[in-house]
Amino acid sequence: MNKISQYFGELTFNRRTMRDKLSKSSYDKLVATIEQNEPLDFSIANDVAHAMKEWAIENGATHFTHWFQPQRGGTAEKHDSFITRDEEGNFIERFSGNSLIRSEPDASSFPSGGMRSTFEARGYTAWDPTSSVFLIASKKSKTLVIPSVYMSFSGDVLDLKTPMLRSQKALNDVVIKLQRLLGNRFAKYLKVAVGVEQEYFLIPKTLYCKRPDLQSCGMTVFGASPAKGQQMSDHYFGSIKSKVLAFMEDLDEQLYRNGIPSKTRHNEVAPNQFEIAPLFEDSNMAVDHNLQLMNIIQKVAEKHDFVALMHEKPFAGVNGSGKHVNWSIYDNTETNYLEPSKSPLKNLSFLLTIAAVLLGINEYSDLMRASIMDAGNELRLGGHEAPPEIISVYLGEYLSNICDTIAGSKKFSDSEIGSINLGLQHLPKLAKDISDRNRTSPFAFTGNKFEFRAVGSNQNCSESLTIINTIVSWGFEKILTRLKSMKGEVRDNAYLVLKDVFLETKCIRFEGNCYSQEWFDIAKQRGLFSNLNTPESINIYSTDKVRAVFKQFKILSDREIDAKVMVKKESYSNSKNVEFRTAIKLVRSLIQPSITKQINHLAETILNLKQLAIENVNLNQELSNLLECYNAISQEVNKLKELVHSCDVCQDIDCNAMKYAEQGRTIMTSLRIAVDNAEKQVADEFWSLPKYHQLLATII
Numbered sequence: 001m002n003k004i005s006q007y008f009g010e011l012t013f014n015r016r017t018m019r020d021k022l023s024k025s026s027y028d029k030l031v032a033t034i035e036q037n038e039p040l041d042f043s044i045a046n047d048v049a050h051a052m053k054e055w056a057i058e059n060g061a062t063h064f065t066h067w068f069q070p071q072r073g074g075t076a077e078k079h080d081s082f083i084t085r086d087e088e089g090n091f092i093e094r095f096s097g098n099s100l101i102r103s104e105p106d107a108s109s110f111p112s113g114g115m116r117s118t119f120e121a122r123g124y125t126a127w128d129p130t131s132s133v134f135l136i137a138s139k140k141s142k143t144l145v146i147p148s149v150y151m152s153f154s155g156d157v158l159d160l161k162t163p164m165l166r167s168q169k170a171l172n173d174v175v176i177k178l179q180r181l182l183g184n185r186f187a188k189y190l191k192v193a194v195g196v197e198q199e200y201f202l203i204p205k206t207l208y209c210k211r212p213d214l215q216s217c218g219m220t221v222f223g224a225s226p227a228k229g230q231q232m233s234d235h236y237f238g239s240i241k242s243k244v245l246a247f248m249e250d251l252d253e254q255l256y257r258n259g260i261p262s263k264t265r266h267n268e269v270a271p272n273q274f275e276i277a278p279l280f281e282d283s284n285m286a287v288d289h290n291l292q293l294m295n296i297i298q299k300v301a302e303k304h305d306f307v308a309l310m311h312e313k314p315f316a317g318v319n320g321s322g323k324h325v326n327w328s329i330y331d332n333t334e335t336n337y338l339e340p341s342k343s344p345l346k347n348l349s350f351l352l353t354i355a356a357v358l359l360g361i362n363e364y365s366d367l368m369r370a371s372i373m374d375a376g377n378e379l380r381l382g383g384h385e386a387p388p389e390i391i392s393v394y395l396g397e398y399l400s401n402i403c404d405t406i407a408g409s410k411k412f413s414d415s416e417i418g419s420i421n422l423g424l425q426h427l428p429k430l431a432k433d434i435s436d437r438n439r440t441s442p443f444a445f446t447g448n449k450f451e452f453r454a455v456g457s458n459q460n461c462s463e464s465l466t467i468i469n470t471i472v473s474w475g476f477e478k479i480l481t482r483l484k485s486m487k488g489e490v491r492d493n494a495y496l497v498l499k500d501v502f503l504e505t506k507c508i509r510f511e512g513n514c515y516s517q518e519w520f521d522i523a524k525q526r527g528l529f530s531n532l533n534t535p536e537s538i539n540i541y542s543t544d545k546v547r548a549v550f551k552q553f554k555i556l557s558d559r560e561i562d563a564k565v566m567v568k569k570e571s572y573s574n575s576k577n578v579e580f581r582t583a584i585k586l587v588r589s590l591i592q593p594s595i596t597k598q599i600n601h602l603a604e605t606i607l608n609l610k611q612l613a614i615e616n617v618n619l620n621q622e623l624s625n626l627l628e629c630y631n632a633i634s635q636e637v638n639k640l641k642e643l644v645h646s647c648d649v650c651q652d653i654d655c656n657a658m659k660y661a662e663q664g665r666t667i668m669t670s671l672r673i674a675v676d677n678a679e680k681q682v683a684d685e686f687w688s689l690p691k692y693h694q695l696l697a698t699i700i
């Protein structure tokens, strides 16, 4: 095998290719836009488009596409060939600056929250030069992919990327202002660094094909717990089995070719659950790479006769999958504002960043929660080893001591951080990390970054990044306003502001076990626990407070917020509709017939025994248990049918989302209990769906 560095990024229009193919002045202008957020100079568009086309065609491309991130989740693409008629009517390959910069996919079926159907139907995609252009390879040819934003005719946001880019700009502006006030002349622009850990399950394709629920919902809607689930945690970090390792090797190779810096691969806690984490990158690139990675995982899995499940809760009773979003901010001098450095007490940029994060989350924890609530993640959060729905911040002992010292309630000296004494002389001395890891916290400080662990595995993490950037901008803005209103030496004032902030935000900090009942009780007392269901949580977006912060930082207009809320609710209802319809269909076509077979079998046995004059109480009891189950299932499935029907005729988005979240979930829970109960009483030969012990059997 070649060295990774030899083929890394060969499918991307990377710096080396740009330098080869572009004139020096176009190259410099493009790099200034990519690296320093300089406005794009449109005069270079034709030059860049031509270079991209030449490179793409040399590599076997026939088509190009603007690739964007609709609000429904996932990615979208519509391919156009390079072919066109020249002035003499001959067919040639051409790709103009205009085609690079803008495209108008009809795309009228993408959710727009009513914006396009009521006002205008056109949707536009526009090239995002800060992300990297790449090639998708299929068996026969390749397609040039241009990462893009997506908007309506009047410029309203229709995608998830644009608000994130706007939030990054907002954060940049306020942080640079604060740095100026502190006397820093070197910080010119800010970068948000993001590393996304992605969890997923692999299951054999043959079994997937026998589970209609996996096929239509990406999750199982029924399934009794197997005898051996994840009780022993023996899968976590276990040795990677050969078939899986072969898949991971192929996956990594594809990722490297696509310039995605895959770094870590390991077994996760649940059986057949795995994780992959690339090195962190600029946040826009990290999000695009994560979306690409999700597509590539599916494709490579298929080649290895697996199906990769990215749903947040494919199997009840074992861990679900998350996306851990690691976040930090850097400036152009490569200073990480979340790096405590050797003297954290004197490191004002660091302390003020912690303060801005605490202020933002303290004020907008409900918005943060809203950003991750959807039909998939609601099934995962608060369950097995998943962060609870209560948002809190973990700082770790070291950083907590620093904050408490500044707040005046503790004494701390920089020398407190030491090394770990293993009592073994011959082993190297280990420097202690700044913070321990609290894996139960939804938002934890992990040394030089924060880790948001409540994001769902299937979600586009732009949504949570938009919220983090926005509310932290709000925190910074508050600090800036306070500092500006104070007289005297700015650095002295900064400590006074820090003291206030650390006192004001104590409530959002929690260092203990977030999975415990104790935390639940404390959070209730602190007013942090909100009992909102998913649609209610989505409504947080349209509160006056959230509208105001979105307006303040120019993230979303009122119209865009209304549209977002509508899209989120519609998408919630659609997922629930599919889940419930699938459940009804499964019960009617596979589960009830399976139970009937077992009932018949029992009844026949009882009759046969009767003829032999043998009365068996146990068999009678088993038969009546099963009949009870059957009846409970019939009853619940009828309720579910009624509910789905009433939503189908209702058409009111708010009302439907609430019905699905309240009645729907209650009925589905009872139905599932009855079906899973029946599964345990029916012989394997009669149960036509593969069971959990088969789906989760270790792949070897």
Ligand code: ADP
Residues within 6 Å of the ligand: 193, 194, 195, 196, 197, 277, 278, 279, 280, 326, 327, 328, 336, 446, 448, 449, 451
């Ligand atoms: P874990 O949290 O599982 O122990 P790591 O600490 O190795 O994993 O990091 C997880 C992710 O965080 C990786 O994608 C890594 O590149 C990223 N990361 C590391 N440092 C930073 C940083 N300063 N800012 C943002 N992401 C970071």
Ligand code: MG
Residues within 6 Å of the ligand: 197, 324, 451
């Ligand atoms: Mg992590």
